[in-house]
Amino acid sequence: MNNRNRLPSVTLAASALAMSLLGAAAARAEGLVVGFSQIGSESGWRAAETTVTKQDAKKNGDTVKIADAQQKQENQIKAIRSFIAQGVDGIFLAPVVATGWHQVLSEARDAKIPVILLDRDIDPADKPLYLTAVTSDSVHEGAVAGDWLVKTVGAKPCNVVEIEGTVGASVAANRKEGFDDEVKKQPNIKIIRSETGDFTRSQGKQVMESFIKAENGGKNICAVYAHNDDMMIGAIQAMKEAGLKPGSDILTVSVDSVPDMFRAMIAHDANATVELTPDMAGPAFVALGAYKSKGTVPPKWIETKSVLHTSADGDLQQVLDQKKDLGY
Amino acid sequence: MSATPDPVPLLEIRGLGKSFGSIRVLHEVDLLLRAGEIHALLGENGAGKSTLIKCVTGVHGRDAGTVRLGGRDIAPRTTEEALAAGLATVYQEVNLLPNLSVAQNLYLGRQPTRFGIVQGAAMRRRGAELLRGFGLDIDLSRPLGSYSVAVQHVCAIARAVDAQARVLILDEPTASLDSHEVEVLLGVMRQLAGRGLAILFVTHFLDQVYAVCDRITVLRNGRLVGERACAALPRMELVRMMLGRDLEETVSGRAVAEGATRERIGRFRGLGRRGAVAPFDLDLHRGEVVGLAGLLGSGRTETVRLVFGADKPDAGRAEIDDRPVRLHSPRDGLRHRLGYCPEERKTEGIVAELTVRENIVLALQARRGLLRPIPRREQDEIARRFIRLLDIRPADPERPIGLLSGGNQQKALLARWLATEPRILILDEPTRGIDVGAHAEIIRLIRELCADGLALLVVSSELDEIVTYADRVVVLRDRVQVASLEGEAISVSSILHAIAEGDGAASADAGAAA
Amino acid sequence: MSAAVDAPPRRAAWRVPRKALPQLAALLAILLLDRAVSPQFFHVGLSGGRLFGSLIDVLNHGAPVAMLSLGMVLVIATGGIDLSVGAVMAISGALAASLADSHPLPVTLGAALAVGLVCGVWNGLLVAWLRIQPIVATLILMVAGRGVAQLITEGRIRTFSSHGLAWFGGGSVLGVPAAVVVTAAATVLTLALVRGTALGLMVEATGGNARASRLAGIDTRAMTVAVYAWSGLCAAVAGILAAADILGADANNAGLYLELDAILAVVIGGTSLLGGRFSIGLAVVGALIIQAMNTGILLSGLPAEFNLVVKALVVLAVLLAQSPRLKALGLRRPGARATGATP
Structure with missing residues (x-):
């Protein structure tokens, strides 16, 4: 309906003809209605994901209904049932846990509503029940960070300290694995200390402080790798308070690419960050559109790109401007 | 079993010594307990009775001495070990669990089970039988806490005795019982002794000692004063042993209050609280002792709590120095210079x-x-x-x-x-659970305080005591103030009469005890 | 007789150090252990006008928990418990960070402290007037409080650039980090408040026997509200310190689980969860023990997976050292020696 208003010169007959000619493509233009069961807003990244999803929908002329589950699976299941009852065109699901989805996803399949997972995967046994999963590869994120470090230090010997995410979190384990594997290939690079910073700024700071004390006032440390930007921001503070110059005395590389990290890089306090894009919905909309219009079945896993941003980039300010209003 | 006196003592304590830090509390104490006897352990507060018991039953370790039970050395480290050896103890404060049922309390830790499942019905049946032996016929499935302290006490004794004990130690078991319950308990003790149990009986009531005991051991300041046969020990001699001096005979009837100023300090009109005590009037004067008498549960404590402000009255008014005051909290009472020593220490x-x-x-x-x-x-x-x-x-x-x-x-x-x-001091059962010496001292203190110009309001179950110090006695029955006796009219029998109001049969018993 | 009357002063003088012995010994032992895993542990230098070293880290990072324990120890002494302090930290930190760049510092601090006080009074009223069990009453704010903090920060890390507020994290007085100075001042203030007035006696009496205390004329309700209010205030200060430390308020993580550390600090400090006797100084020592342990684990380079196990073992050891039963075994000899030495 809105489209017609925007196209005042097109006659009714012509538009009817065009619709019949273009067939499914016209349906695409009419806009999809998508239900998005979001986990909650426990972190800035998640808030950004929600914002970007809304922006994507608006750009495409689609409608997205967002249900905030406040970290509870039961709320997500309720939301999905309500989406099914409303007869949406597709359901995006950012699952809070990996298991327990079989029943409700079967209901969606029976109602012929495709489900696309965002950001996280579920139990492999339920693979037939969803169309595709759009996620990043957190092992790859670690590898990108490791690769940057390897290239940056070249043949110089380099002692690395690593600030890990929460013990037991799969993201932490994966980002460690990717980075460590990449770095281990180089005889000149050594990971000398590794401790958990629980993904928080204050723990990141405290861990870095202890690394500095334990490694001769930080003189033995050549680079620090943190599993997320928040811990790195804390670590940068610790280095500054110890009279060190982060970014030059000690190289930094972390993952996530939150706006504050861009501010740090602009201030030359940090060197590099690997982006975990909040735009999981973008590829999901594309895949859903193609599936609805042409029946194209997407691959089971759509991997988002793990873009590397460094302080040498010329567009840091632009990226920051883009990101700063996303709700990080 | 063995009604004939056994020459070999069942429990033989020799040279028991105990110190807490640098303070020596027991000095080489001996105690012999024979099967089938009831043996009184007497002494003033701080004489070492409780410590002695605790050293024997494993609550405390001992520093010196031996304890032999049936000719065998024993050294229990816990009360459970003592119980297993045949030494059962019942304390003044009941150590049971008020929120569990009576039956559960009786068999706690030794419930009859079948295939690991507690046999509730069997437990209640056996328990009911056991308690009937003590003259108690109650619903065993109700929580113990819903019964009076007296009932709880009998349950504690029943529990201890049922555990195949050879020696039963009773630490002031009668302190919280009324006279009928005391009679029941003394009967139970005789019956148990007849079965060959040796009973060590700690009490402050000399009447009870002479009523049931065979022998008496007296301690003073942690030392053994002596062991005597009960029949051969006159009361005055016993008191002398306990105190180490002659006790002043209590004078009955108080010297007439000289200085007839009778300056009124407190005036209470229609003070009452639903479910606690019916509205009453009360005046308190400078230098006067008002006694509050009545049976357990007659509303004595409730009355004094209202006067002090511990509970909020829902009727009536209070005046101090002829000015209306609000006594709705202990803070109010404190502010208007009232004091209250509660019964539950x-x-x-x-x-x-x-x-x-x-x-x-x-x-x-x-x-x-x-x-x-x-x-x-x-x-x-x-x-x-x-x-x-x-x-x-x-x-x-x-x-x-x-x-x-x-x-x-x-x-x-x-x-x-x-x-x-x-200016007004309220004492609720000030001499309860206190030995003879302290008793006399507290009464002396009451008199002195009164001479200093205090107004005293004293709740007591000891009628002869009230008679000695009170200028006026207010009598309560069933939460209602029934009489106020003054001057010459105060006597044990007049108070009893007021309590019973003509029904003299019950009061004659209690009078004899007093 | 007269000897017995003379004895007390000497014993009273003895009691303080002897009571504190297990905690001080534990702190010393952990510090020495830290020294063993990290040779430069006791080295203190100067960096940017601020003292710098692992020992300073222990004090600096121990500050929030020490702050919390100042309030918690009084609450526990009355026989209560305050589970909400972590959430109150998050609220006050969030508020401080949100106001810092647009309002003068006194307004920012005042608002953050006030919100903590309000939270504390709320807890106190629930416990004292509505007679809700403390663990339940404070659980309400523990759960809801973090949500309130998230509302204030809109779910993200709220950073600020106010130098005034930042001073509490990076500033110093004569080289001593601001957080340490603030906490030390708060400790002295609490001690003055508690031991300089009759509050300490009344709190101990209330915790020891509330019914008896009420009958003795103590306003036990007001007392209860007061200690929860103080706990809220202390939590607010801790929240400000935590926000200043990272130059931002992290509503999701600020003070998370710190209520448990604060309770642990109080317990390590020898105060019984049943209420009664308490020691403010030893609660702070307890907080330092916990932090010395955390710092030591970080310095040791032990794999992160072992952290919690090591922590648990150390806490167990410290608590065992205080167990009355073990004490009876271990202290019998020193006790005898003490008496023997008395001429």
Whole structure:
């Protein structure tokens, strides 16, 4: 309906003809209605994901209904049932846990509503029940960070300290694995200390402080790798308070690419960050559109790109401007 | 089993010694207990009775001496081990669980089971049978806490005896029982002794000692004074052994209050609270002792709580110095210079882990308020003064009050209120659970305080005591004030008459006991 | 008789160090252990006008928990518990960070402290007037409080650039980090408040026997409200310190689980969860023990997976050292020696 208003010169007959000619493509233009069961807003990244999803929908002329589950699976299941009852065109699901989805996803399949997972995967046994999963590869994120470090230090010997995410979190384990594997290939690079910073700024700071004390006032440390930007921001503070110059005395590389990290890089306090894009919905909309219009079945896993941003980039300010209003 | 006296003692304690830190509390004490006898263990507060019992039953370790049971050395480290050896103990404060049923309490830790499942019905049946032997016919599935302290006590004894004990130790079992219940209990004791049990009986009631006991052991200041056959020991001699001096005979009838000023301090009209006590009138005068008499549960405690402000009245008014005042909280009472020593020393009186000094200054500090702390030196001075004045032992102001004997705790509580220089002092059962010596001292104190111009309101079950010190006696029955006796009219029999109101049969018994 | 009367002062003088012995010994032992895993542990230098070293880290990072324990120890002494302090930290930190760049510092601090006080009074009223069990009453704010903090920060890390507020994280007085100075001042203030007035005696009496204390004329309700209010205030200060430390308020993580550390600090400090006798100084020592342990684990380079196990073992050891039963075994000899030495 809105489209017609925007196209005042097109006659009714012509538009009817065009619709019949273009067939499914016209349906695409009419806009999809998508239900998005979001986990909650426990972190800035998640808030950004929600914002970007809304922006994507608006750009495409689609409608997205967002249900905030406040970290509870039961709320997500309720939301999905309500989406099914409303007869949406597709359901995006950012699952809070990996298991327990079989029943409700079967209901969606029976109602012929495709489900696309965002950001996280579920139990492999339920693979037939969803169309595709759009996620990043957190092992790859670690590898990108490791690769940057390897290239940056070249043949110089380099002692690395690593600030890990929460013990037991799969993201932490994966980002460690990717980075460590990449770095281990180089005889000149050594990971000398590794401790958990629980993904928080204050723990990141405290861990870095202890690394500095334990490694001769930080003189033995050549680079620090943190599993997320928040811990790195804390670590940068610790280095500054110890009279060190982060970014030059000690190289930094972390993952996530939150706006504050861009501010740090602009201030030359940090060197590099690997982006975990909040735009999981973008590829999901594309895949859903193609599936609805042409029946194209997407691959089971759509991997988002793990873009590397460094302080040498010329567009840091632009990226920051883009990101700063996303709700990080 | 063996009605004939056994020459070999069943329980033989020799040279028992015990110290707490540097303080020696027991010096080479001997005690012989024969099968089938009831043996009284007597002594003033602090004589070492409780410590002796605790050393024998494994609560405390002992520093010296031997304990032989049936000719075998025993050294229980816990009360469970003592029980397994055949030594059962029942304390003054019932150590059972009020929120469990009577049956569960009786068989706690030794429930009859089948295939690991507790046999509830069997437990209740056996328990009912057991309690009937003690003259108790109650519903065993109800929580123990829903019954009176007396019933709880009998249950505790029944539980102990049922556990195949050879020696039963009773630590002041009758302190909280009424006269009928006491008779039941004494009967039970005789019956148990007849079965060959040896009973060690700790009490403050000399009547009961002479009623049931065969032999008496007296301790004083942690030392053995002597062991005598009951029949061969006149009361005066017993008291002399306990106190180490002759006790002043209590004079019955109080010297007429000279100085007939009768200045009124407190005036209460129509004061009452639903479910506690019916509206009553009461006047309190300077230098006067008003006794409050009545049976257990007659509303005596409820009355004094309303006067003090511990509970909020829902009717009536109070005047102090002829000015209307609001007495709705203990703070109100404190502000108007009232003091209240409650009956339940442990739960409402002392703060066990605080020191004697801190307990004494507590009310005074509350009256001065948060921002005017009593300087430590003044606290020390106050504590020392009252420790000396009331002869609180041990005379250590820094000792946690929970470690003192009941009588000394009571004195410290008295000190707490005296330190606030009250005008009206309320004492609820001030001599309960206290030995003869402390008893006499407390009564002497009451008289002295009265001479100093205090108005005293004293609740007591000891009628002969009330008669000795009261100027006026208010009698309660079933939560209603039924009589007020004055001057010449005060006597044990007149009070009893008022309590019973003509129904003399019950009161004659109690009168004989008193 | 007279000897017995003379004895108390000497014993009272003895009691303080002896009571504190297990905690001080534990702190010393852990510090020495830290020294063993990290040779430069006791080295203190100067960096940017601020003292710098692992020992300073222990004090600096121990500050929030020490702050919390100042309030918690009083609450526990009355026989209560305050589970909400972590959430109150998050609220006050969030508020401070949100106001810092648009309002003068006194307004920012005042608002953050006030919100903590309000939270504390709320807890106190629930416990004292509505007679809700403390663990339940404070659980309400523990759960809801973090949500409130998230509302204030809109779910993200709220950073600020106010130098005034930042001073509490990076500033110093004569080289001593601001957080340490603030906490030390708060400790002295709490001690003055508690031991300089009759509050300490009244709290101990209330915790030891509330019924008896009420009958002795103590306003136990007002007392209860007061200690929860103080706990809220202390939590607010801790929240400000935590926000200043990372130059931002992290509503999701600020003070998370710190209520448990604060309770642990109080317990390590020898105060019984049943209420009664308490020690403010030893609660702070307890907080330092916990932090010395955390710092030591970080310095040791032990794999992160072992952290919690090591922590648990150390806490167990410290608590065992205080167990009355073990004490009876271990202290019998020193006790005898003490008496023997008395001429």
